[in-house]
Amino acid sequence: MVEAYDRLLRQGLLISQPGGAVRASSALHSTEPAAAGDAALPEPAVFALDLHPAGTPIGTLDRRAWGGALREVLRTATEAELASLDRAGLLSLREALVEQLSHSRGVVAVPEQVVVTSGVSDALRGLAPLLAQRGGRVAVEDPGFGLHRATLIGSGLDLVPVHADAGGIDVAGLEAHDDLAAVLVTPAHQMPLGVPLTPARRAALVDWSRRTGAWILEDDYDGELRYDRQGVRSLHGVAPDRVIYLGTTSKVLSPAIRVGWAVVPPELVEEVLAWRLPLGGAPSNLVQAGLAAFLRSGGFDRGVARLRRRCASHRAAIAAALTDALPDLEHVGVEAGLQIALRVPDIEPWRLIMAGLERGVQLFATDDGPDALLLIGYGAIEPAAAPRVAAVVAEIVAAGRASTRPH
Ligand SMILES: Cc1ncc(COP(=O)(O)O)c(C=O)c1O
Structure with missing residues (x-):
């Protein structure tokens, strides 16, 4: 725990404040420019599981159709158009x-x-x-x-x-x-x-x-x-x-x-x-x-329709798996997009982020009043993997909660 904590501080993902309090920082939150020269080069991060909603590759581009469109352009576009x-x-x-x-x-x-x-x-x-x-x-x-x-x-x-x-x-x-x-x-x-x-x-x-x-x-x-x-x-x-x-x-x-x-x-x-x-x-x-x-x-409309179908099935699988693994947690923002937010009552978000990093899992959490919203980007989670991912999330939530209790 201490090692991961130190790493987060070094990477600027956490900021320690006077009196020992800690808050989440990072490029994710910052509204101030980082002072040049006061940050060590970040260590390259390789995660066993990436649930960060902004970064998840979804892999739904129909490469054959996209290739067809590019070939058509190469065949038909005028030099004048391409030099515009x-x-x-x-x-x-x-x-x-x-x-x-x-x-x-x-x-x-x-x-x-x-x-x-x-x-x-x-x-x-x-x-x-x-x-x-x-x-x-x-x-x-x-x-x-x-x-x-x-x-x-x-x-x-x-x-x-x-x-x-x-x-x-x-x-x-x-x-x-x-x-x-x-x-x-x-x-x-x-x-x-x-x-x-x-x-x-x-x-x-x-x-x-x-x-x-x-x-x-x-x-x-x-x-x-x-x-x-x-x-x-x-x-x-x-x-x-x-x-x-x-x-x-x-x-x-x-x-x-x-x-x-x-x-x-x-x-x-x-x-x-x-x-x-x-x-x-x-x-x-x-x-x-x-x-x-x-x-x-x-091709674009067909791609969107495919993505919608695919993400809807991913979402159904992960929502069901999360309900099984963490029945007491509310799901927020499930109607759209590529992520579910889990409301974890009375916890600071950085505790969840840190518990994730300790297990090689990148995720994002933010505060909403006294609660944390833990974001699960599911674009890349195949339905068959949903129960395993939900079990890891449950472990992260349990570890985050345990870290709030005095030893
Ligand atoms: C809120 C938001 N806006 C826009 C984008 C895409 O930005 P860009 O078009 O520069 O790739 C993302 C990608 O993650 C996003 O999360």
Whole structure:
């Protein structure tokens, strides 16, 4: 236990505070830049089991269909198209995306509003100068996705964490701020809590944005992945004048493709493109054209449908196994996405993270009041393995709980 604890402190995953208290830190949580030079190089981590919801490879890309789309492009695309230096990305892809996003996510836009990116993180980097010119303060969900926080901090922006709970970001917490350039939210599926933003808060968020002029950055990273209930439509669909919509292939196809998109209100298009470099930011034209062909052929929709089926069966298996192994723990955020949160009452999250690391298991936990929410990313857990994984999780919870009791 002590060894793992020391390692977490060395790696900056835990921070010890005056009086002996400890809190979780890490890139996952940080709202402050790490001071250069005060951290040892992190040890490369190899885990026996990775349940971290952000990192789980899902492996559902239909490689044959994707290969077919790329071959078609190599056969048919003109040299002029492949040599395009359009800062917004290939027109053929922007046209295909407008159609796709309109039917799958309720996004209403014209191709001139779409900027092709290398993913949500690239979009955030690309938007940073525009946000800096508006004062540079950006609200983020707390808890939220650490890599995006790091991207914003690395782009020179100041972050304002705003509490998120079972209803998504607490918009009342934004009301105190009228000087923000933007707020970054995950309205369809809060990362990491797994819940949608409530209708009342969606409306309040748009009102706040209209009143203060702050832009809403909608990270719709896995909006297609809902299982039991009707899909939550994008916020962009209800407030296209206030929302910069950000999407990605990373969840529904593969993080290896590195293509995403930003849908920008018309008044911002010129400014966004002015900051965008014609080379070096966007994914290769070959890949862009391949994605356009993949969308046109229906390969994307078929991939999403396959992923939904696969994840629904993974989810059913892991939920049942967790109920068997830990019958007293509530499941949170199970309707969507690729993770289940287990509510573990009255425990600090770092105790669970540490108990996991001691067993070679990477997982993520965050606090929700006095409780911890322990996140189980199940994208890569085959149903047959679910009981074994649940047994490991039960062991981690038991160890975390035991560590809270005096010896
Ligand atoms: C909340 C969230 N947004 C976006 C992404 C994808 O980012 P990118 O498109 O840069 O791969 C992820 C991936 O894990 C995520 O968890």
